[in-house]
Amino acid sequence: MENQSPAMLSVSPSPHFHSGESTAVIMQDVLIALVPATLMAVVYFGWRTVLLLGVCVGSCVLAEYLCRRAMNRPQTIGDFSAAVTGVLLAFNLPPTIHPLLAVLGCVFAIVVVKQMFGGIGMNFVNPAIAARVFLLISFPSQMSRWSIPFFYLSRNADTDAVSSATPLAQMATGTVNVSYMDLFIGMRGGCVGETCVLALLLGGSYLLLRRVITPEIPLCFLGTVAVISLLAGQNPLLHLMTGGVMLGAIFMATDYTTCPVNRAGKVIYGVGCGVITMTIRLFGALPEGVSYAILLMNILTPHIETLTQSAPFGKEAA
Amino acid sequence: MDPINTAEGMEGEDRSVVSAAPPQPVIELPKRPYRTHGGVHPPHHKNTAKLASEEMPAPSHVIISMQQHIGKACQPLVKVGDTVAVGQKIADSDSPVCSPIHASVSGKVKRIGSLLLPNGTEVQTVEIEADGLQTVCPEIAPPQVETPEELYLAVRESGLVGLGGAGFPVSVKLNFNSNRHEDMPLRKVDTLVINGAECEPYLTADCREMLESPQDVIEGARFLLRMLRLRRVIIGVEANKPEAIAMLRMVITARGLEKRICVLKLRAAYPQGAEKILVKACTDRTVPIGKIPADVGCIVMNVTSVGFLARYLRTGMPLVTKRITVDGTAIAQPKNVIVPIGTSVADVADFCGGFREDPRKIVMGGPMMGTALYTMDYPIIKQNNGLVFMGQAEAAAGQPTDCIRCGRCVAACPMYLTPVNIQHLAEQRDKAGIEEINVKGCMECGCCAYACPAHRPLVQFMRLAKTL
Numbered sequence: 001m002e003n004q005s006p007a008m009l010s011v012s013p014s015p016h017f018h019s020g021e022s023t024a025v026i027m028q029d030v031l032i033a034l035v036p037a038t039l040m041a042v043v044y045f046g047w048r049t050v051l052l053l054g055v056c057v058g059s060c061v062l063a064e065y066l067c068r069r070a071m072n073r074p075q076t077i078g079d080f081s082a083a084v085t086g087v088l089l090a091f092n093l094p095p096t097i098h099p100l101l102a103v104l105g106c107v108f109a110i111v112v113v114k115q116m117f118g119g120i121g122m123n124f125v126n127p128a129i130a131a132r133v134f135l136l137i138s139f140p141s142q143m144s145r146w147s148i149p150f151f152y153l154s155r156n157a158d159t160d161a162v163s164s165a166t167p168l169a170q171m172a173t174g175t176v177n178v179s180y181m182d183l184f185i186g187m188r189g190g191c192v193g194e195t196c197v198l199a200l201l202l203g204g205s206y207l208l209l210r211r212v213i214t215p216e217i218p219l220c221f222l223g224t225v226a227v228i229s230l231l232a233g234q235n236p237l238l239h240l241m242t243g244g245v246m247l248g249a250i251f252m253a254t255d256y257t258t259c260p261v262n263r264a265g266k267v268i269y270g271v272g273c274g275v276i277t278m279t280i281r282l283f284g285a286l287p288e289g290v291s292y293a294i295l296l297m298n299i300l301t302p303h304i305e306t307l308t309q310s311a312p313f314g315k316e317a318a
Numbered sequence: 319m320d321p322i323n324t325a326e327g328m329e330g331e332d333r334s335v336v337s338a339a340p341p342q343p344v345i346e347l348p349k350r351p352y353r354t355h356g357g358v359h360p361p362h363h364k365n366t367a368k369l370a371s372e373e374m375p376a377p378s379h380v381i382i383s384m385q386q387h388i389g390k391a392c393q394p395l396v397k398v399g400d401t402v403a404v405g406q407k408i409a410d411s412d413s414p415v416c417s418p419i420h421a422s423v424s425g426k427v428k429r430i431g432s433l434l435l436p437n438g439t440e441v442q443t444v445e446i447e448a449d450g451l452q453t454v455c456p457e458i459a460p461p462q463v464e465t466p467e468e469l470y471l472a473v474r475e476s477g478l479v480g481l482g483g484a485g486f487p488v489s490v491k492l493n494f495n496s497n498r499h500e501d502m503p504l505r506k507v508d509t510l511v512i513n514g515a516e517c518e519p520y521l522t523a524d525c526r527e528m529l530e531s532p533q534d535v536i537e538g539a540r541f542l543l544r545m546l547r548l549r550r551v552i553i554g555v556e557a558n559k560p561e562a563i564a565m566l567r568m569v570i571t572a573r574g575l576e577k578r579i580c581v582l583k584l585r586a587a588y589p590q591g592a593e594k595i596l597v598k599a600c601t602d603r604t605v606p607i608g609k610i611p612a613d614v615g616c617i618v619m620n621v622t623s624v625g626f627l628a629r630y631l632r633t634g635m636p637l638v639t640k641r642i643t644v645d646g647t648a649i650a651q652p653k654n655v656i657v658p659i660g661t662s663v664a665d666v667a668d669f670c671g672g673f674r675e676d677p678r679k680i681v682m683g684g685p686m687m688g689t690a691l692y693t694m695d696y697p698i699i700k701q702n703n704g705l706v707f708m709g710q711a712e713a714a715a716g717q718p719t720d721c722i723r724c725g726r727c728v729a730a731c732p733m734y735l736t737p738v739n740i741q742h743l744a745e746q747r748d749k750a751g752i753e754e755i756n757v758k759g760c761m762e763c764g765c766c767a768y769a770c771p772a773h774r775p776l777v778q779f780m781r782l783a784k785t786l
Contacts, residue, residue, distance in 0.1 A: 010679050010713055011436070011690040013778050015764030016706070017360045017519060018715075021771040023722055079719065121722045121772075214729075261725030261738055305739075312759040313355070313733040314594065314607040 023120070027080035029212045033203035034087050034251070040186055040196035045095035046152030049192055052102055053090045059103045060086035063110040073119065081120050085109055088128035091193025091247060092291070093135070095147050101139060105131040125298040126255045133291050146189035166190050167242040168287040183241040194247040197240075204250035213254045216266035217273075221249035224274025232282055245277065248290040258298040264308040265301075272297045272304075345508065345549050347580040352602040354595050356732040357587035358765045360519050360686065362558055366643050367522040371530060371654040373639075374669045376423045376448050380660030381697040382408065383433055384442040387479040388486045389415035394444050400427045403455040405636050407475075408444055414497065417479045417487040417700075421455075422638040422658035423448040433697070436682075436689045443697070446660070460634040466493075469545050476630045477637040477700070482513055482524075482591065482620035483683055485701035488627075491619070492546065494612035505612045510548050511600045512539060514555040514562065514621035515584055515591030518684025520645040521704040526654045527622045527641065528555070528562035531629075532569045535621055538628035539579055546617070551579040552600040553621065558586040588686055589763040593618050595732050607759045622703075637700055644670045646707035648677040657698050664694040666705060678713035681706040686764045716773035727766035727776060733759045737766035741779040749786050757783040 041049045064082040068075050076082075089105055109131035114123045136143045146166050166189045167178050178188055186196025194200075207213045225245055226236040239245065244252075253259060253273050260269050273293045280289025385391040390413035402408055402421040410418040425448040433443045461472035474489035490497060494505050512535070516524040528535060539551045555563050566581045584590045584599055594605045596618060603614040611618050626637060638659055645652040650671030657666055663680060667673065681688040682696070685706055698705075727737035736755065743751040757780060766776040 008676065008678065009690075009692055009694075010715075011692050012679070012715060013775070013781075014681075014685075014687050014689070014762070015768050015777065016679065016681050016685040016688065016690065016708065016713075017768060018773065019358065019360075019769050019771075021726075021769070022716065022773070023719055023771050026722075026724070026771055076720070081722075119720060121720045256722050256724040261723055261728045261736065263729075309736065309755075310734045312607060312735055312756040313598075314604050314609070314759060315756055 023079045023081070026212055027084050029207065029210050030084050030251070031080060031087065033206045033212070034084075034091070034193070036199035036202045037091065037193045037196055037247075038087070040199045041091070041095075041192045044149035044186060044195065045147060045192060046150075048095055048152070049090075051099060052093065052095070052097070052192065053087060055099045055102050056090035056093075056106050057083050057086035059106040060089070060110050063107050064115065067111050067115040068119070071115070076120055079120060082110060085114070085127045087193075088251060089131050091251075092128060092132040092191050092244065094143060094145050095192050096145055097142055101135060101142060105135045108134050121257050123257055124301075125295055126252055126258045129252055129291050129294050129298070133295055136291070148189050149187050149195075166287065167238065168281070180237060180241070183238070188242070190242075191244060191247075194244045197246050200246040200250055207250070207254075213250075214263075214266065216263060217254050217259060217270040218249045220267050220270025221245070221253055221273045221277075224271045225278055228274065228278040228282075232278070234282075239278070239281070243281075243288045244290040248277075248294055249273070252290075253294050253297070258301055260301050260305045260308065262305060262308055262310060264310065265304045268304050268308060269297050269301065272300065347550055347577075348552065348582060348600065348602075351554070351582050351584050351599040354585075354587075354590070354599050354732060355734060356730050356765060357585075357589060357595075358730050358768050359586075360588055360768060362586070363519045363645065364522050364525070364558065365520070366645055366652050366654050367525050367559070367561075369522075369526075369653050371526050371641050371656050372669075373656045374658070374661065374666070376450065376452055376658050377661050377665045378448050378450075379428075379662075380423050380446050380448065380658060381431070381433065381662065381695075382419060382422065382444045382446065382660040383697055383699050384409055384419065384444070385435070386419060386485060386659070386699040386701065387415075387417040388484065389413055389417070389490075391441055392416065392419050394430055394442065396427050396444060398427050398429060401425070402427060402446060403453045405455040405458045405638055407477075407636075415487055415490050417489070418475065418477050418636075419444075419659075420477050420636040420638050421446060422660050424451050424453040425449040434692075436691060454635075458634045458636075460632060461630070463545070463631060466545055470496075472631070473627065475636065476627075478623060478626060478630070479637075479700050480620055481622040481626065481640070481701055481703065483687070483701050483703055484593075485699075488619065488623060491612075491617060492542075494610075494617065505615075507546065507612050507615050507617055508549040509601055509616045510539060510542055510546075510551045511597055511611070511616050511618045512551060512553040512621050512624055513591050513593075513596055513618055514553055514559070514566075514581075515596060516559070517556055517586075517588045517591040518686050518688075518704070519588075520706050521643045521684050523641045523643045523654055523703045524621050525559050525562050527625050528559070529565055531625045532565045534625040534628040535566065536569045536573060536575065536579065538624035538626075538631075540573070540575060541628065541631065542617075542619075542624070543578055548617075549578075553579065553581045554584050554590070554596050554600050555581055555621075556584045556586045556590055588765065588768075589732060589761075592732065592761055592763055594761070607756065640698060640700060640702060642666070642698065642702050643704040644707070645704070646677070646681075647709040647712045648673050648675050648707040650674045659700055660697045662694065663691060663696050663698070663705060666698065667694065667707065673707065675709040677707040678710050679708040681708065686768065687762070718774050719772045721772050721774055724771060726769040726771065727774075730765040730769040732763065732765060733761065735760055737776045737780065740783050741774060741776055744779040744783040744786070747786060752783045752786055760784070 109127035276293035392409035
């Protein structure tokens, strides 16, 4: 046959179709989902937020680039996962933190937590959470200097941020003086990206819609927090809308690498996150426990997976 | 009570006299499909569903493979220089799991050659130079089938294999107690599940069978119902073929068979047509790993196989042609073609107007489970149901990147496996770990690899794991 050119035919095992999804597209979707919360952070906490986000994303990507080069491994900054880690870590820092501390956190997240364990998909804890906890333990005072929204408009904003107790800290002492609406739109002190519940929910809906995440983890996490606060005689709405619960449940606990891959595992993992969060909030010395909860559940993930492994089709009948 | 155990008089010894016996009591026909797990939604691309099949004239030359079924390869019964006629048996074997092969054109045997299969093994071929007359073999006559034994023999002589793609000899499948392990109880089959799901993208050959020969499909089903003393027939068709569903239902109603035969509208999700998934969707029965559908009282046959059976009983003409869907971005005129077995892929492409662009990949079968061919000289075999000619863009493959543990493969696996873990165990050659994780349940449907955003070659890892 004249139209035959065997040398040009490519052969490969089935399947010959692909969904078209890629790691880069998924990470871009996460970045898109983070946009509303980013915008609100800039509105509430001013130009320093832009700087902080830039520093975090830049140093995460640079750290990943240099690390992969030094290890002589294929370059992976193109998958945007380092950028996601950068944004998420920035979201978990106080607005007025010194940029060099943020850089330290980023390097820790990318080099120690992610690349030293083999890069994307191999880290056993969430890099952003681990870096936040690392900073929280090492620099407790810098990590808990909260600013009220729009502090940058006041006259002495540049000399020092206006300190304020977060609603969670207020709750611990028994006097909460913010309205539900303020909490919902994020008019409160807190980490850069955790305050605006509305923006986080928007981002979460986008992730669900694009099927980047499944609802099991956020629902179980938030549901458990609500149920336990009810049982403890506290206001579940306050518990859901303060601290890092929203950010954690939607963006941090759902990190692919460090949560169980199966459905039953995701349910247990989500519930576990909620239980540990509320245990720390109700009985611990710290006002907030989301980071520790996710970190601990990250570590339990392989065991949850092993315990919840579903029987293959046709196995139980054999 | 389990419906299988309530079937009476199904022992093998009894079956020689059953044709005259009264039909078995009816068991409830399902109203809607039962739940199945996982699956993916590749684009359907059923472009040829509305195009009537075209019969391709016999080519000047056919290459007939001696391996057109699961089981031992056939031995040629003809030698170079012999004159053969259409429908003449040209190859057979004495192996119990085998299906004879018949000449698809009349002419002279030119060569006993060999063919390199895509899996690396070689198989004998009989090459026939056609005389263009298509003289039909004089011995061809409708078979006399009064007993199940006569049915098995007739089906064997028809050369029928599972036309859905697997190619298992149908005579062996129907005689479901013949290959039973000695210490196993007799299988009691009460349900015929007819596979009209056609869940592979592009393929519409089965869809055309249902639209063009619905009478044959129902006649074949009715015949098997009576002959094998079955209690019901469930035809599973994916919801994306509403015309086929309506057509079959019309014929069933017209012939008053509603109590025995039903058409089930299946969820359009790949792989609804996989045997074990189909049995679950149609009967809610789970075929255990390592067992066959007959172990849970079901026979599964492709809709085209059933249609062919009815035609064979009427005419006696063995399986010498096959309807295949020719499609893909590279082919000029996508269509359904009825081709003589042994026609080369290149001849089929010519019949479909040649190429719109240079094909980069040619897939025999559907894009999800089909085999990529290395040459266009490859012949069509019985169980082929499609040829997909992929152009540059369609054939482009993504580069594998690191697994991000997103869990899409776990959600997609219809067999409840965890490909994400199996790939690591396979890479580490961890035999014990693989044993534990039941990789044998994998049917290589490709859902995991299709869904993987990191483009991991998961099906290859599955195959590797199975060989460890």
